[in-house]
Amino acid sequence: MTSEVKPFRIEVPDADLEDLRERLRRVRWPRQLPGYGWDRGVPVAYLRGVVERWQRYDWRAWETRLNAHPQFTTRIDGQTIHYLHARSPHPDALPLILTHGWPGSVAEFLEIIGPLTDPADPRDAFNVVAPSVPGHGFSVPLEEGWDHDRIARAWAVLMRELGYEQYGAQGGDTGSVVSPLLGQVDPSHVVGVHINGGLAYPPIEPGDVEHLTDVERERLAAADRLRAVGTGYAELQGTRPQTVSFGLSDSPVGQLAWILEKFWEWTDPARELPEDAVELDHLLTDVSIYWFTNTSASSANLYYENRHATDDLEPGVPTGVAVFPTDPAIRRVLERRHRIVHWSEFTRGGHFAALEAPDLLVDDIRTFFRQFR
Incomplete structure (x- = not known):
């Protein structure tokens, strides 16, 4: 442990809570075209109800x-x-570093x-060990240059600071990229990597399509739809993160x-x-963590950094993949970049598996890491 390690407690000032309540009371609601649901964005009537709950x-x-x-x-x-x-209260527990993504914490x-x-x-x-990704939550302030690779290298240092010689890595969203990179930059210490919740469009190559199963074709079609209508946020955060943050x-x-x-x-497409x-x-x-820490700009910055970086990932440490609905995961494609030794597919849950299906995720993490104990 270094001298810079300090105990930390979350203590949001009362004044910040009152400021939030006042802003929620004074919200100026936008106009909305009649007759539309979610296809043009979050409906005003729906959001009013969520704001009432937030109050x-x-x-x-x-x-x-x-x-x-x-x-x-x-x-x-x-x-x-x-x-x-x-x-853990158990002396032989395996160290495991969990990495969240955006808009997670x-x-x-x-x-x-x-x-x-x-x-x-x-x-x-x-x-x-569950760190806040730099620029997210309480890992602030932020300087430029914090892309996926740099985060992975920081996690290797963190686990070394904590005295962990052998450990596993798990993550979804951003964590589904950072965790494999951690295995690549610290292979002598990372025993295995377990991932879920990847959102990147599968890098399909000529000849892949003819080998796809019906389920994989459905995933690819869903990924096509997401790429067509669901990536505007990433374009804004990846090109003008400061502007959108105001x-x-x-x-x-x-x-x-x-x-x-x-x-x-x-989230799970079976849930409305x-x-x-x-x-x-x-x-x-x-959402409150993002609000109280004022990290809309610094968290969006990760998209900008990775737009200008390349994650050069090659098959390395043993990897397990848990596939939940909304994950556009195709095994033959992922195997080009990961040494996959464990693959599970679930019909319940979604991108935020730790929140949506914690029982399934925990069981799959346990199953995967048993081979390394």
């Missing part, structure tokens, strides 16, 4: 729940890194930390809508509304 939402209860897990900050490569560090791991650290079978136990950092309702749309679009897939207060906790 009654108890941040302090969720702050207490987050603070139940030991938290720290450290400095790595000039950057403040915040992380949860939940140690460490709050999305609240349902899985307990089952991972203290399972019924001690042989499945993990010591969980509305998001000044209006909590703007920040809420920006994130809520992704929960509608990326975001709160049918994810507990609404848990979703509001995630």
